Amino acid sequence: MPELPEVEVVRRGLERWVAHRAVAEAEVLHPRAVRRHIAGADDFTHRLKGHRIGVPSRRGKYLWLPLEDTNQSVLAHLGMSGQLLVQPHETPDEKHLRIRVRFADGLGTELRFVDQRTFGGLSLHDNTEDGLPDVIAHIARDPLDPLFDDEAFHQALRRKRSTIKRALLDQSLISGVGNIYADEALWRARLHYERPTAGFTRPRTTELLGHVRDVMNAALAVGGTSFDSLYVNVNGESGYFDRSLDAYGREGLPCKRCGTPMRRAPWMNRSSYFCPKCQRAPRVSS
DNA sequence: CCTAGAACCTGCGAGC
DNA sequence: TGCTCGCAGGTTCTAG
Numbered sequence: 284m285p286e287l288p289e290v291e292v293v294r295r296g297l298e299r300w301v302a303h304r305a306v307a308e309a310e311v312l313h314p315r316a317v318r319r320h321i322a323g324a325d326d327f328t329h330r331l332k333g334h335r336i337g338v339p340s341r342r343g344k345y346l347w348l349p350l351e352d353t354n355q356s357v358l359a360h361l362g363m364s365g366q367l368l369v370q371p372h373e374t375p376d377e378k379h380l381r382i383r384v385r386f387a388d389g390l391g392t393e394l395r396f397v398d399q400r401t402f403g404g405l406s407l408h409d410n411t412e413d414g415l416p417d418v419i420a421h422i423a424r425d426p427l428d429p430l431f432d433d434e435a436f437h438q439a440l441r442r443k444r445s446t447i448k449r450a451l452l453d454q455s456l457i458s459g460v461g462n463i464y465a466d467e468a469l470w471r472a473r474l475h476y477e478r479p480t481a482g483f484t485r486p487r488t489t490e491l492l493g494h495v496r497d498v499m500n501a502a503l504a505v506g507g508t509s510f511d512s513l514y515v516n517v518n519g520e521s522g523y524f525d526r527s528l529d530a531y532g533r534e535g536l537p538c539k540r541c542g543t544p545m546r547r548a549p550w551m552n553r554s555s556y557f558c559p560k561c562q563r564a565p566r567v568s569s
Numbered sequence: 570c571c572t573a574g575a576a577c578c579t580g581c582g583a584g585c
Numbered sequence: 586t587g588c589t590c591g592c593a594g595g596t597t598c599t600a601g
Contacts (some may be wrong), residue, residue: 284595315578344595363595364579379579400578402595445572454596461594508594531594552575553593 285361287343287425287459288502289509289522293367296345296517297339300369301394302350305335307387316381318417319358320406330407331357331384338412340414341457343425345414355407358416362402368395369517425459426495437488440480447483448476448555451495460495463508463531466556468495470530475562476548476555501527530556 309331310371311317311324319328336357337349339552347356363511368377369392372385382396382405408416424431439456440447450456460468467569469476471494474487477558504510507522525532529539534547548555 289594360595362578363593398578399580400593400595402578443572449572452595463594551573553595 285344285363285497286461286464286508287427288464288499288524289507290344290346290361290459291427291503292516292522293361293509294339295439297346297348297367297394300392301336301515303335303339304388304390305387306331306333308332309385310383311381312383313381313400313401315401316398316404317406319360319404326534327405327407330355333387334490338515342415342419342428343422343454344461345416345419345422345458347415349410354410356410356416356449358406358408358419359396361405362398362400362404364400365396365398366515367517368397368515368519369393370519378388406424409537423456424460426457426492427459428500431457433489433492436492437483437485440483440488443480445480446477447474447480447491448550450480457495459499462553463528464495464498464502466530467498467528469562471556473561475564476550476557478565509546530558 309328311328314324317324317327331350332345334350334353337351339346345358345360347358349356358385358391361367361377362490371392377395377397379397380395381398381401384394386393398404406418408488409473411417411420436457440450448458448465448469451460451468452462466476470493472491474491502522502524505523505527506516506520508524508528509515509521511554530545533556537543538545538561541558543558545556546559550556
């Protein structure tokens with residue numbers, strides 16, 4: 284699911300329903316779901332068994348469950364279609380159930396990783412000194428992190444010979460932004476997705492970051508964005524932010540600012556939605 | 570070193 | 586009805 288607000292909704296659900304519970308047994312139903320765990324599925328389940336889950340953390344679109352009394356965490360990425368669900372034991376297995384974690388308590392619920400497209404997955408990793416799984420040390424802080432460095436982000440933009448939407452999706456520059464919130468923030472900032480980053484002024488960067496934060500906080504307040512049953516919280520409930528989208532998915536509909544029909548342009552094997560009047564294409568397109 | 574584009578998967582809806 | 590095509594919220598590898 285996707286982008287930061289949706290992942291944070293999931294993290295909060297895990298904090299409430301899974302934190303401080305001891306793992307009785309894990310079961311891998313599809314090996315691809317643990318492909319980032321290099322030692323394999325058997326090693327994954329063996330090392331999980333018997334350990335208590337700590338308080339879940341998140342950076343960008345990654346979230347992880349620390350294993351108490353170890354220096355390791357279960358790292359989760361939801362990819363395009365992953366879900367982490369807390370379900371009663373008696374709930375029938377989902378069609379795309381990939382991993383099941385049972386707990387050593389009487390609460391009657393289990394953790395399930397369900398993922399249609401199998402781009403996501405779980406894996407176990409050592410933590411760095413910061414308590415971060417070592418394999419995501421290269422992921423930048425996200426814009427809702429109090430320690431996110433606006434000035435460093437601005438300087439990184441100026442160094443890039445790329446365009447702004449690519450930069451927003453570059454998780455080593457700023458994490459948590461995906462295709463929806465990139466389009467939303469760019470629409471709010473009246474910036475075309477192909478504007479070169481090298482010419483960004485500090486005020487322009489500051490304004491854009493403000494819009495990124497605003498749109499993410501707004502989405503978080505209503506439980507994230509979900510168009511269908513694929514994107515749900517740990518209780519299987521959908522978010523409502525799709526009703527508030529200003530750009531994403533609005534091809535042909537009037538721009539909410541100026542009324543001009545919104546456009547969809549193919550971009551990087553996906554789509555960019557924008558207003559051709561409010562978000563003028565840069566003069567020199569490389 | 571850097572950037573752009575394809576590849577990885579499964580399923581759904583549109584169009585023929 | 587059934588086929589093919591395009592498309593989907595992300596990351597990572599390869600080619601240039």
